[in-house]
Amino acid sequence: MSMNAQSRLQEILSKGEFAVTAECGPPRGATPEVVRKKGELLKGFVDAVNVTDNQTAIVRMSSIAACSHLLQMGLEPVMQMVTRDRNRIALQSDIMGAYSLGIKNILCLSGDHQSFGSQPDALNVFDIDSMNLIRTVQIMRDQGKDMSGFELNGPPRMFIGAAANPFADPFEYRVIRLAKKIDAGADFIQTQCIYNMDRFKEWMKMAREEGLTEKVHILGGVTPLKSAGMAKFMNNKVAGMDVPEPLIKRMAGVPKERAVEEGINICLETIAELHNIEGVHGVHIMAIEWEEIVGQIVESAGLTPRP
């Protein structure tokens, strides 16, 4: 891990504190107030806020712009960047541009395929993959060079994040992939939403055995469920998601008006478990279009006040 980047998230993680991040999806429009409103809801409860990059391939305000709005409010953004829409020229340019605006964290992703989105007739790019993007940012930061080897006038000192999905297949490859991402330059990892705790623990165990938890900060992903319907939908319709049957039953087992509460309970239980897993250094709360609940979850989980 390089000590060059100086984001608050990095500071907290390197001090060994349990980090809390959340997610903010930019609006489908040009109104900054939407971002600011979400920012207000999260302020004081999280260390950094991930800003998604045209998530699920639906056109939204750019991640960089939304990050910049959050920065102005005193929040620290994690800029998500996918390789689906931009080639290496645009990616490197945007990384430098983002850093020039004060954005110090990046999450490198390949991105959801455009066939899921609102404009499936688009051409995708995928010039490089997420692994290549991680390495690119690392070289830009640590060697001060772009992909052509050109010496940059002021390197972007990003704290580099990557995603991991312990619930995708093939399972035995998932730890190899994590190792590759760490070798490529990932400083921190945010995982897919954890509902299948057994599988997550198994993955963490394998990661520990390979010595990976010594090299990277892993933040476990959680998403509070709102209803049994949502649990089923996530399990069946969202790529790479694994919501075990007992959990769906548990959500279905409570009266409708208590479903939200039960979803939050499950989320809190997950966070409590994450706390006790060796090598997990934080939680990433993805409350999709439900930012107002994040504060309550963080407080109930005993994670306030934030440093």
Added chain:
Amino acid sequence: MIVAEQKPLSEIKEIIAPYKKILILGCGTCVKTCFAGGEDEVAVLASALRLACKKDGKKIEIEELTIERQCEDEFIRESAPAVSRNQGVLSLACGAGVQALARRYAKTPVLPGVNTTFIGVLETQGVFTEECSGCGNCRLDIFGGICPVTRCAKKLLNGPCGGSQNGKCEINPETDCAWQLIIDRLKTLGQMDNLRKYIPPKNWCTSLSGGPRKLVREDHII
């Protein structure tokens, strides 16, 4: 082979609408194998068009011919007399064939009768799958003989995305995840080490991205 699919009859009717005498020209190589533009398809299409035009009260003369290959001038020349008898040519060859015809017959409109789709294989009778996108720098050696550039929906070179589940690709439960196939095969081959290797960004210069490509074989130039 190059896999193509015949255009819908309604579209073909529109394309040939300005002409009264048309030659349907088949190709006896790839498009024949994938049932899009061989001799049999030429005959079926010709009858269907004659019938459709009759129904519409439109007079049209349709001539049929199939040559061995439309991408080689040596064979294309055989069609010269038939071409000269007609106002236009509806080619059932791939896009390369259509263009090769257009190159030879500068004054005759050459029209596409098929949609050229991909370089692929016959998986089972009647089922064709895309396997190669002609990137110009083949690395099937490290991927266990399965091409992620073509068969992974995101062209990932460093392993499967988070959407791979039960061997299927996130974009479609009917599509195999190329990376599951690669991993399975590398396991069989005892080459799991390849999976740990970092694969650097691909050099796309050799692909279409570098502009239209030309291959010059000095040793074959007379």
